[in-house]
Amino acid sequence: MSTVADRRTWTTWALSRLDAEATRCGETPLLQFPLPVDWGIDLYLKDESKQPTGSLKHRLARALFMYALCNGRLEPGRRVIEASSGSTAVSEAYFAQLLGLPFVAVMPRGTSRAKIDRIVAYGGTCHLVDDPRTIYAESERLALETGGLYLDQFTYAERASDWTGPLNIAAGVLDQLSKERHPVPRWVSIGAGTGGTSATFGRYLRLAGYDTAVCVADPEGSAYACAWETGDLTTTATGSRIEGIGRPRVEASFIPELVDSVVRVPDGASIAAMRFLSVQLGQPVGGSTGTALWAALEKITAMRAAEERGSVVAIICDAGDRYLDTYYNDAWVASQGIDLAPYTGRLSEFATPARG
Known part of the structure; x- marks a missing residue:
């Protein structure tokens, strides 16, 4: 835009x-x-x-997207990236598809096949890593290289989630x-x-x-x-x-x-x-x-x-x-x-x- x-x-x-x-x-x-x-x-x-x-991650994914939108961090076409063991990424792929945004999930290679298939079904892409401890740094790297937004559930979950409404x-x-x-x-x-x-x-x-x-x-x-x-x-x-x-x-x-x-x-x-x-x-x-x-x-x-x-x-x-x-x-x-x-x-x- x-x-x-x-x-x-x-x-x-x-x-x-x-x-x-x-x-x-x-x-x-x-x-x-x-x-x-x-x-x-x-x-x-x-x-x-x-x-x-x-x-349960459906609630979190919605909250993270709302938080990013209200903070001016999302715009049409911007790639959304998340570090996840699977369920959050499934839900975020769903919301990214709802908003017409490309989505990449950075996940451990041992993540269940069913979760990977669900992410792909929602139009997302899975980026698998061998060492689960590297998902954070790899997500940051991908966001920097592609101009995408790393939603970072592990930092923003408690502040994005509504607890008063x-x-x-x-x-x-x-x-x-x-x-x-x-x-x-x-x-x-x-x-x-x-x-x-x-x-x-x-x-x-x-x-x-x-x-x-x-x-x-x-x-x-x-x-x-x-x-x-x-x-x-x-x-x-x-x-x-x-x-x-x-x-x-x-x-x-x-x-x-x-x-x-x-x-x-x-x-x-x-x-x-x-x-x-x-x-x-x-x-x-x-x-x-x-x-x-x-x-x-x-x-x-x-x-x-x-x-x-x-x-x-x-x-x-x-x-x-x-x-x-x-x-x-x-x-x-x-x-x-x-x-x-x-x-x-x-x-x-x-x-x-x-x-x-």
Whole structure:
């Protein structure tokens, strides 16, 4: 576009497209997991797999595009670039296509084939790297060389995500719980990738005056648990095998002051819980959902021991069909040296259906 007025006109049009898309989507379901009634504890699952692009990252992608537009960083034809393990890139490819913008996802080579195929289906391009730690620098390089915009979810997630308005995920959950027997949850369990969702919940719960604690479920190989426990935000780690959550470094969007607890979750527990929940719900869920569920069940166990009643919420981050070749594949699990047996036995305690 040749003039400021033309760019403003396009930005107004683009924002209206995003607003219309959000209005069409509506709110995702809040499912109840069947715990025994006499426990006095209710477990709910916010099903973000029902977003148009199939994951919690749909909210983040929309927010990042709106943030870039409102800051004057996007214009017609400008290439959009993102560093991602997959789900954010899928959602961003969708929004880039909606706005007629070219999109490139910089991802680890081990990203699931299903995610890569979805990105391509939305018109995006995948730029794969061998070392997951290089996705940041490679995204910056591509943006510089092509004149593109690196959206940088890991820096901007917490500031781009709306946490005051009625459409944020925390407000949605609290509204959906309003008619339940324990309308104010004791815990919300979230797997942290960027840290944007834990920041949204932490801020909104304070704003609304709710006495609800935020638990971050952290998988093996992630830096967040150690950093939160020690206060050292320069902590690094090897990186997570659970796609979408856990990071080899503490990302700028992770705000430790908004987190009340961090539960370390072994990969075997994440995958066993993912499979367990898929059977209980009759729908496949992803690995990060298993991580969040395991942490939620740890909190429920502690509540029962303390004879505490209340509700707990965990997030279904995405559907399991993206992981049929990995987390649902016994041969792949065995090749990774992951043993599910110790965790499968513990999960059986929660398999009793509710009565009454």
